[in-house]
Amino acid sequence: MAITSQRAAFLQLVLSQMHEPYRWGAKGQRASPDGPRIFDCSGLVTWAFHQVGGKDWRATHNTDRLWAECAPVARAADLLPGDLVLYGRAGDPDHVMVHMGAGVVVGASGGGSKTLTLEDAARVDAKVKAFARAEYRPDILGFRRLPFAS
Template identity: 70%
Template sequence: MNALSQRALFLQLVLCQMGAPYRWGAKGSRPDPHGPRLFDCSGLVTWCLHQVGGPDWRATHNTDRLWDECRPVERVEDLQPGDLVLYGRGGAATADGRPVTRADPDHVMVYVGAGVVVGASGGGSTTRTLEDAARSDAKVKPFARITYRSDVLGYRRPPFVS
């Protein structure tokens, strides 16, 4: 599979999950065989990436792995559909005053073009049931602006085959 088709399939798969419920720590599981898949933000990215022949990062499926292993994209103008937008802290102090010595991503979305990002959002560590997800509108959904959160940390390109 060439990089262009792998990227296109990845993006298509991400978009096909639109509306799937958010669950903290979920990476594409389907508790009910006839029900929807469940995702958290990095679980969506790592599950879709693996489905199209990318690396299997589902066991760790965290934003740190995506930040560390994916190639940096320096400028927002250079983003391509299928690239990742990561959010979090970079070099600031934590709430308790400890310094952050490296980038600390805590959320990831997939860039789809025209400034739009899609991903599993609206949940958090307390979103563990379908009822929790429904209460907080936590699901795979789009946002019209990359800066829907003010803490954009940076951009990464998944390791699509060359």
């Protein structure tokens, strides 16, 4: 499968949000009119997907919905840049990252349900960041593919 223009734009947009702060439940809104965008893990995915012409899932999709509604990818070897890596316990995903290629994943990470303010995020280094290996967390549930149109 080729890397499509929509997929490439999605990847570029995700990368352009590097170092933006994490806040539980945030879907790309700005902290203030001139402030940074803020995200949680599924918020980054759904915001970026919408920005490149995908469905606006920001109000309805979290990691559970991404797991249930996006097409499964059978093996890590089949991942394309822009595919999703989901983490959690069997049947209960609680975190999502975007596969960039060569095992690298990017996403809003380091927070959790107690990260409710920008001060909380700064204290625990919760932000959009990269990890050199998808296995930075040992609880990988599986992989999913967003429904890119082009």
